[in-house]
Amino acid sequence: MSRGIRGGEARYGWAFVAPAILIIGVFLVLPIFLALFVSFSDWNGRGSPLANADLVGGANYSKILLEDGLAQRNFATAIRNNLYYVIAVVPLQTALAMFLAVQVNRRLLRARGFFRTAFYFPSVTSSIAITTIFLFLFTGSGAVNAFLAWFGAEGPNWFAEPAGLMHGILGAFGVGNAGPIAAGGPLGLTWWEWLAGPSSALSVLIIMAIFTTSGTFMLLFLAALQNVGSEIEEAAMVDGANSLRTFFSVTLPMLKPTLFTVLTLGLIGTWQVFDQVYLIGDGKPGKTTLMPAYLAYLSSFEGLKWGQGAAISFVLFGIIVAMTLVQRWVLRDRDLGSAGVRRERRFVRQLNRDAAAASAKTAGVSR
Amino acid sequence: MSKKIWAGAAIAAASALVLAGCAGGGGSGDGGGDSRDLTILIGTSGDAETAAVEAAADTWAADNDATVEVVVASDLNQQLSQGFAGDDAPDLFYMGWDQFSTYASNGYLEPYAADLPNAGDFYPALADTFTYDGTFTCAPKDFSTLGLIINTDLWTAAGLTDADIPTDWDSLEAAATALTNDTTVGLAFGLEYARIGVFMNQAGGTLLDGDTVAADSPENLEGLEYVQKLHDAGVLKFPSEIDAGWGGEALGAGKAAMVIEGPWIKGIQGDFPDTNYAAYELPAGPGGKSTFTFTNCWGIPADSPTKDAAVELVEYLTGDDQQLAFADAFGVIPSTESAAASYAEKYPENASFVAGNDYAVSPVNFAGSADAVADFNAQLEGLSGGDAKAILASFQQELQAAYDESQG
Numbered sequence: 001m002s003r004g005i006r007g008g009e010a011r012y013g014w015a016f017v018a019p020a021i022l023i024i025g026v027f028l029v030l031p032i033f034l035a036l037f038v039s040f041s042d043w044n045g046r047g048s049p050l051a052n053a054d055l056v057g058g059a060n061y062s063k064i065l066l067e068d069g070l071a072q073r074n075f076a077t078a079i080r081n082n083l084y085y086v087i088a089v090v091p092l093q094t095a096l097a098m099f100l101a102v103q104v105n106r107r108l109l110r111a112r113g114f115f116r117t118a119f120y121f122p123s124v125t126s127s128i129a130i131t132t133i134f135l136f137l138f139t140g141s142g143a144v145n146a147f148l149a150w151f152g153a154e155g156p157n158w159f160a161e162p163a164g165l166m167h168g169i170l171g172a173f174g175v176g177n178a179g180p181i182a183a184g185g186p187l188g189l190t191w192w193e194w195l196a197g198p199s200s201a202l203s204v205l206i207i208m209a210i211f212t213t214s215g216t217f218m219l220l221f222l223a224a225l226q227n228v229g230s231e232i233e234e235a236a237m238v239d240g241a242n243s244l245r246t247f248f249s250v251t252l253p254m255l256k257p258t259l260f261t262v263l264t265l266g267l268i269g270t271w272q273v274f275d276q277v278y279l280i281g282d283g284k285p286g287k288t289t290l291m292p293a294y295l296a297y298l299s300s301f302e303g304l305k306w307g308q309g310a311a312i313s314f315v316l317f318g319i320i321v322a323m324t325l326v327q328r329w330v331l332r333d334r335d336l337g338s339a340g341v342r343r344e345r346r347f348v349r350q351l352n353r354d355a356a357a358a359s360a361k362t363a364g365v366s367r
Numbered sequence: 368m369s370k371k372i373w374a375g376a377a378i379a380a381a382s383a384l385v386l387a388g389c390a391g392g393g394g395s396g397d398g399g400g401d402s403r404d405l406t407i408l409i410g411t412s413g414d415a416e417t418a419a420v421e422a423a424a425d426t427w428a429a430d431n432d433a434t435v436e437v438v439v440a441s442d443l444n445q446q447l448s449q450g451f452a453g454d455d456a457p458d459l460f461y462m463g464w465d466q467f468s469t470y471a472s473n474g475y476l477e478p479y480a481a482d483l484p485n486a487g488d489f490y491p492a493l494a495d496t497f498t499y500d501g502t503f504t505c506a507p508k509d510f511s512t513l514g515l516i517i518n519t520d521l522w523t524a525a526g527l528t529d530a531d532i533p534t535d536w537d538s539l540e541a542a543a544t545a546l547t548n549d550t551t552v553g554l555a556f557g558l559e560y561a562r563i564g565v566f567m568n569q570a571g572g573t574l575l576d577g578d579t580v581a582a583d584s585p586e587n588l589e590g591l592e593y594v595q596k597l598h599d600a601g602v603l604k605f606p607s608e609i610d611a612g613w614g615g616e617a618l619g620a621g622k623a624a625m626v627i628e629g630p631w632i633k634g635i636q637g638d639f640p641d642t643n644y645a646a647y648e649l650p651a652g653p654g655g656k657s658t659f660t661f662t663n664c665w666g667i668p669a670d671s672p673t674k675d676a677a678v679e680l681v682e683y684l685t686g687d688d689q690q691l692a693f694a695d696a697f698g699v700i701p702s703t704e705s706a707a708a709s710y711a712e713k714y715p716e717n718a719s720f721v722a723g724n725d726y727a728v729s730p731v732n733f734a735g736s737a738d739a740v741a742d743f744n745a746q747l748e749g750l751s752g753g754d755a756k757a758i759l760a761s762f763q764q765e766l767q768a769a770y771d772e773s774q775g
Contacts, residue, residue, distance in 0.1 A: 044473040046669075047454050070738055070765050141610045160607040162748040282741065285607075286748040301448045302466070303738060304473050 039310035045300070053307075060311035068188055071299075075312060076187035076194075077287050078295045079319075082271060084198045085291070086323075088206045089213075090266040096214040097262065098255070101221030102247070116222070123216040127275040130212055135159065135280070138204050158200045162286025166197025199288035205276050213269065217262045224258035225251070260331050264324055271320050292316045402673045403433035405680060408450070408457035410443035412631065412697060419696035427683045433676055451475055451668065458673040459680060462505055462666035464496050464729060465737055470666070471499035472734035472773065477667040478504040479678050485685060488703040496729040497664045505664035506685050509699035511629035512723035513565060513658045514646045515539075516614075521551060521624040533650040536569070536593060543602035546624035553602040555623035556614050559744045561659060561730055562627055566590035571654025574731040580770050583756075583763035586654060591755040593652075598751050618644060629661065630720050633698045648719045660727035662702065700724075731766070734773040739765035 034049065039060055043053035064075040104115045122130065137143050138158035145155035175181065177192045185191040198206060228251060236246045252259075274293040277283070283290030292312055300309030407424060411417045417439055424435035438457065440446045444466060450456040462470060470476050480486055480494075481503040493507040515533065525546050533539035543553030556562040564574075570593070572586030581587075597603035604623070611617035614626035619639030626632075627649065635642065649658050665681045667674055683689060687709075690701035694710050700721055701707045711721040731740065743762040750758065 045448055045452050046473065046475060047452070069768055070742055074738075074742075139610050140608065157608065160605075160748075162745075283745070284748075285745075287742075287745040301445045302469075303735075304448065304469055304475075306452075 035310045035313065038306055039314050041307050043306045045304050045306050049306075056307070060305075060307040061315070063308055064311055064315065065187070071308060072188045074287070074290065074295055075292070075315075076189045078283075078290045078292045078312075079187070080189065080194055080196070081198070081202060081283075081288060082273070082291045085202060085206060085209070085273065086267065086270045088198065088203075089209045089270045090263065092206075093210045093214045093217060093266055094259070094262050096210060097217035098221050098259075100214060100218040101225055102251070104218070105222055105225045116218075119218050120215040122212040123219075125212070127212065128279060130208060131276045131279045134204060134208050156200045158204050159280070160285050161200050162288050164196030164199055164288070165203065166195050167192075169197070170195065196288075199285065201280065201285055201289050205273075205289060208276065209270065209273070213266070217266070220258055220262055221255065224255050228254050256331065256333075260328070263327055263331070267323050267327060268320055271316060271323070403431075403676045405433060405435045405458040405673055405676055407435060407437045407680075408440050408443065408446060408460040409437060410440050410461050410463075412634070416693075416697040419693055423684060423689055423692065424680070427680055431676075431679065433680075435680065456668040456671070458667070458671060459677045460666045460668075461508065462497075462664045464662050464664075464732060467497060467505075467664065468499055468732055468734040468773075469737060471504055474669055475666075476504050477669045477671060477674055478502045479667055479674070479681070480504055480506045480664075483678070483682055483685070485682065485703065488687075488705060489685075490702060490704055490707070490724060492660055492724065492727060492729060493662050493702050496660075496662055496732065505666050506681050507702035508663045508665055508685070509690065509693065509702050510660050510662040510724065511631060511700060512660045512720045512727045513562070513627050513629050513649060514719050514723060515649050516618060516626050516628050516632050516644050516646050518618055518621065518624050519643045519645050521546060521621065525624070532647055535650050536652050539650045540597060540600075540602065543597060543625065544600070547602045551621060552604040552609060552617075552623050554597065554625045554627075555604050555606055555609065555611070555617045556627040558605040558607070558747050558750065560740050560747070561661075562614075563591065563594055563747060563750075564730060565627070565649060565658055566594055566652065568657035568659075568728060569649070569652025569654055571652070573728075574766060575733075575770070580763060580767045582766050583759040587759055588756055589653065591750065591759065595750060595755055618642065630698055630700060630717050646716060646719050648723050656726050658723045658727045659730050660724055661730070733770065735769040736766065736773075739769045 038049050038053070040055055040057065041049060041053035042056045042059075043049040046052055063069070063071045065072065100119050103109065104112050104119065106112075109115070138145075140157040140160070142158075144158070148155040170176075177190075181191045181195070183190060185194050232250060232254075233246055236250045241249065272293050273291050274297070277289050277291045277294040278297070280289050283294065293316065296309040296312040296316070298309075299305045299312060303309075405424075405428075407420070409417070409420055411420070417437065421437045424437055427433070428435040443461060443463070447456070447460060447470075456475075462476070467476075476499075478499075480497065483506055486494075486503060486506075489507050490510070493510055494503050497503065497505050497507055517532075525548075527542060527545060531538065531542055531545075533542050539554070546553035567574075567587040567590035570586040570590040572581070572584050572588075572590055574580065574582050574587075576584075594603065598605075606613055606617050606623075609617055609622045611620065611622055614623070614628045615632050615635045616638075617623035618626045618628075618632070619635040619642045621642070630646075632644070632646065648656065651657075665684065667677045667681070671677065685702065687701065687703055687706040690703065690706045691709060691713075693699055694701055694706075694714070698717075700717065701710050707721050707724070711718040739762065742765050743758070746758045746761060
């Protein structure tokens with residue numbers, strides 16, 4: 001078999017990637033499989049799990065997903081909190097990041113470099129440091145409440161009130177913890193508990209996440225914006241599009257790949273939130289800042305239920321994968337689709353009518 | 368031919384890396400065969416405690432042909448878990464009362480305490496705390512009880528005298544009412560089982576009555592309702608409501624005139640050197656006197672190769688002389704009755720904490736109870752204006768489930 005002049009290159013290729021494969025294998029792939037093994041075992045944290053644990057089937061998963069009890073309710077509470085967190089943070093941080101990117105990309109803006117640095121700054125600061133500052137800002141007599149007091153508003157004791165935001169809103173409409181809403185919902189929480197909404201403490205974490213991460217994503221959008229040539233925008237302007245129309249019909253579609261990246265990174269990051277929650281501790285107040293990643297840590301390191309902790313991590317992994325797939329499907333590159341085809345047909349008909357009218361006019365004049 | 372060389376090289380590189388990885392994970396600490404090199408992992412309250420433990424360990428090591436390294440943990444539970452998982456647990460470590468049964472039930476701890484020569488000298492309540500499955504497992508290091516700490520300046524300013532020192536719930540409420548004004552609240556303590564539980568016990572309640580979980584008893588309800596009543600009247604506030612991290616801070620800053628804390632209240636002298644305070648026993652409730660005792664023990668990992676040396680060291684560290692030296696250095700109360708008695712004489716300002724231990728009980732603690740208590744703590748956040756009965760009912764349910772599970 002003749003190999004040709006490039007025959008030996010595959011070997012060199014393997015030789016060069018071997019260190020990377022090994023490192024990833026030893027420090028990433030193997031631990032993931034080990035964790036998967038632990039999630040199906042009764043390992044109690046003594047010695048190596050391979051030698052000191054028995055497989056218990058899906059017992060750990062059933063404990064957090066199926067069996068009525070504290071483990072299930074804690075898990076459900078954590079998922080609920082994180083869900084509100086994701087729903088609030090991901091769209092807002094993406095929108096803010098895009099807005100900031102468009103602003104600092106404008107040629108007319110003075111001191112662009114300063115603004116770019118300033119907006120990016122929270123991203124490079126340690127999240128522990130920022131959380132600590134926010135904890136101070138939002139204490140009962142902190143700067144935020146002092147600021148609110150100028151306007152005669154009395155701020156809540158942000159990190160001490162366990163009441164959910166939505167409970168307050170529902171209460172204003174006369175909906176209370178009664179009737180079908182008080183009945184049991186999924187995972188052992190009542191619908192009323194599912195509908196609690198973020199507590200004031202969780203809201204602060206949401207504000208903080210938007211504040212810190214929008215700078216990072218601004219940078220991604222900025223890089224993408226700089227690839228959009230100015231001639232395209234000029235062409236849009238010549239066609240008579242105003243700036244809003246230019247943004248939504250020209251710029252935004254061209255940013256779609258970046259938008260996908262930002263949303264994916266945002267989803268993953270928000271489902272894995274840990275530092276801030278760890279610093280507040282115990283999910284205070286009233287478990288309203290309990291998150292799955294922190295619950296996995298608590299179950300493992302404090303409760304020594306390592307299998308349960310690993311199971312929580314893998315359910316979280318599944319949620320992240322599922323959400324990313326959904327998001328990919330929503331943002332998929334599609335052909336016009338039925339609505340688009342209809343719109344196109346309508347447009348073509350309109351054009352034809354206009355052309356017919358114009359030619360009729362011309363005919364009239366020439367006659 | 369050349370193919371074989373490549374394959375050989377790849378395998379060699381792979382195994383070298385894997386082996387290097389293994390060596391990095393396994394190595395240090397447990398000392399292998401040499402069983403007199405000890406590592407102690409402590410969660411310290413400050414430099415004074417670290418220095419005192421180091422000095423004691425060095426003295427023992429010099430006399431006993433051993434070496435001892437004291438490691439200060441930044442997060443004791445996490446570092447312990449990590450050590451056990453890596454087969455690299457410290458040879459001796461602080462074990463908190465709240466984690467004890469979780470560790471003991473998972474077979475982490477060497478049950479050595481019953482065989483100590485001074486096993487009978489410890490307070491029975493403390494020995495009980497560290498008894499798992501009928502075996503006195505690890506030796507209590509020291510203990511703290513809760514007392515009523517009064518800011519004496521605010522006390523006299525409010526026109527109160529020694530005769531007004533609260534001895535029962537009514538006089539506590541009267542004193543708290545007298546001490547409450549625009550800037551100061553009469554009474555403050557953390558909104559958690561470790562504080563509110565004493566009121567439940569003072570009402571005659573208990574969480575575990577023999578083998579029966581009795582969290583939803585009328586006595587416990589009476590305790591919670593008393594706390595609710597004080598809070599509704601505005602004479603009791605929880606530290607978070609008055610911008611304090613804990614009771615001691617509220618007391619030191621003058622935001623609260625009375626708090627319920629333990630001997631660690633001494634720690635506020637650094638931040639608030641001008642605050643004068645005195646400690647008294649907690650007032651009695653309708654069910655009599657009651658307080659909580661909190662304690663740590665010296666844990667030794669099960670099947671440790673350094674067990675013998677570690678036990679000798681514990682014997683030294685829990686001896687009366689050494690415990691009194693610790694008391695001098697950082698204010699803890701010795702865990703043996705004889706040493707605690709000399710401590711009470713030497714430090715009359717802390718005598719009430721020692722006296723409290725005669726009737727103190729340990730907070731509920733069996734394998735798995737920690738989660739139920741954590742849930743109770745979370746529910747307590749809704750106590751003011753909430754339904755105390757519902758909170759206890761849910762606590763009863765969780766505690767019962769945890770208890771059933773711990774009994775197998």
